[in-house]
Amino acid sequence: MHQIKEEAKEKVIVFCPIENEKEKEYQFAEISRLCFSADLEVVKIFSQSIDSFNRRTVMGSGKVEEIRQFLKENECDCLVVDYQLTGSQLRNLSEELQIKVLDRILLIIDIFALNAKSSEGKIEVKLAQNRYLLTRLSSLQGSQGRFGGKGAGMRGPGETKLELDRRKLEREILMLEKEIVKIKNARQQNKVLREKNGIKSVVLGGYTNAGKSSIFNLLTKESIYADDKLFATLDTTSRRLFLGDGKFCLLTDTVGFISKLPHELVESFSATLDEVRNADLILHIVDVADRFCQKNIEITNNILDGIGATKKRIVILNKCDLLTIPIEIQKNQMLFTTKNKNKVDALKSLILQVLEE
Numbered sequence: 304m305h306q307i308k309e310e311a312k313e314k315v316i317v318f319c320p321i322e323n324e325k326e327k328e329y330q331f332a333e334i335s336r337l338c339f340s341a342d343l344e345v346v347k348i349f350s351q352s353i354d355s356f357n358r359r360t361v362m363g364s365g366k367v368e369e370i371r372q373f374l375k376e377n378e379c380d381c382l383v384v385d386y387q388l389t390g391s392q393l394r395n396l397s398e399e400l401q402i403k404v405l406d407r408i409l410l411i412i413d414i415f416a417l418n419a420k421s422s423e424g425k426i427e428v429k430l431a432q433n434r435y436l437l438t439r440l441s442s443l444q445g446s447q448g449r450f451g452g453k454g455a456g457m458r459g460p461g462e463t464k465l466e467l468d469r470r471k472l473e474r475e476i477l478m479l480e481k482e483i484v485k486i487k488n489a490r491q492q493n494k495v496l497r498e499k500n501g502i503k504s505v506v507l508g509g510y511t512n513a514g515k516s517s518i519f520n521l522l523t524k525e526s527i528y529a530d531d532k533l534f535a536t537l538d539t540t541s542r543r544l545f546l547g548d549g550k551f552c553l554l555t556d557t558v559g560f561i562s563k564l565p566h567e568l569v570e571s572f573s574a575t576l577d578e579v580r581n582a583d584l585i586l587h588i589v590d591v592a593d594r595f596c597q598k599n600i601e602i603t604n605n606i607l608d609g610i611g612a613t614k615k616r617i618v619i620l621n622k623c624d625l626l627t628i629p630i631e632i633q634k635n636q637m638l639f640t641t642k643n644k645n646k647v648d649a650l651k652s653l654i655l656q657v658l659e660e
């Protein structure tokens with residue numbers, strides 16, 4: 304009889320350069336959730352003020368020594384740095400500490416790689432991976448090659464081996480970019496058709512894990528994947544949503560946002576983000592029970608402004624079932640929970656009302 308052996312999680316230590324002492328706690332919580340979503344077990348978090356920044360290794364030499372000592376006494380597979388590293392910083396850290404190093408971007412791309420299901424999502428992830436690798440190629444060939452042959456940071460759609468050959472990477476990037484253009488063109492045609500038929504598009508946007516897919520499922524009676532992990536959704540799904548009075552809109556669930564969204568990802572996910580940009584109405588979903596709720600609202604607003612999503616927005620304060628104290632609601636905001644259907648009709652009415660304003 305065969306026994307299925309569950310693969311042990313990779314153990315990681317994390318290093319956070321702290322830009323703002325007041326946001327340290329937020330940064331720790333966010334990077335821990337990212338690691339959890341990448342199936343990594345955080346053994347310890349190290350941090351240091353950005354004032355001690357060192358161009359070679361990001362962290363100062365004392366911190367390098369502290370981590371080296373820790374690694375002598377504790378078994379770890381990888382160091383995660385909550386910062387966007389250059390190729391040489393990746394190599395220097397990896398060589399000095401003799402460990403695989405992942406930066407914030409590669410960690411996020413890796414979670415995306417784990418979650419990409421549709422061919423569009425896979426193309427976008429592959430493009431992001433290839434662009435990342437291309438810009439850091441010479442450094443990665445030297446160091447990470449030794450430590451990073453498999454596991455976190457190297458997971459890809461279809462688990463194809465990541466290519467470390469410049470010409471192959473460039474060729475593949477061109478091919479993937481062409482695919483993205485095709486997807487964008489098809490999206491544009493759909494948009495024209497939709498507008499011709501007077502169908503309004505409503506998109507669920509917001510910080511990852513706020514409950515977008517759960518709301519989508521509740522409203523459309525679908526059963527797309529929702530999970531208590533960051534970036535559970537990478538693929539866009541659209542369904543017709545009847546709003547009453549014989550009227551309907553097209554409701555779309557899409558990828559969640561996060562602070563410091565790497566530009567590699569924004570560019571690679573331009574086809575998906577077009578859907579958000581072009582929407583007639585954005586339902587900005589917020590986890591109102593998250594202690595960093597205000598910060599998450601700010602992050603989402605900045606990203607929406609950054610991608611040029613200028614149309615109407617309603618803020619849905621989701622997970623209100625978890626609230627222990629009453630909160631003040633402003634105009635174009637609504638308390639919501641997916642734990643029952645009590646508020647579904649009120650939400651549909653609000654959508655209809657705002658669309659017709």
Ligand SMILES: Nc1nc2c(ncn2[C@@H]2O[C@H](COP(=O)(O)OP(=O)(O)OP(=O)(O)O)[C@@H](O)[C@H]2O)c(=O)[nH]1
Nearest residue numbers: 511512513514515516517529530534535536559641
């Ligand atoms: N208590 C409570 N939990 C909720 C509610 N809505 C969603 N959740 C939970 O929150 C977690 C995240 O929900 P998702 O719907 O996957 O969130 P999302 O915004 O689609 O997340 P990403 O796709 O990862 O960006 C899941 O564990 C849900 O069960 C709610 O109203 N109340």
Ligand SMILES: [Mg+2]
Nearest residue numbers: 515516535536
């Ligand atoms: Mg989702």
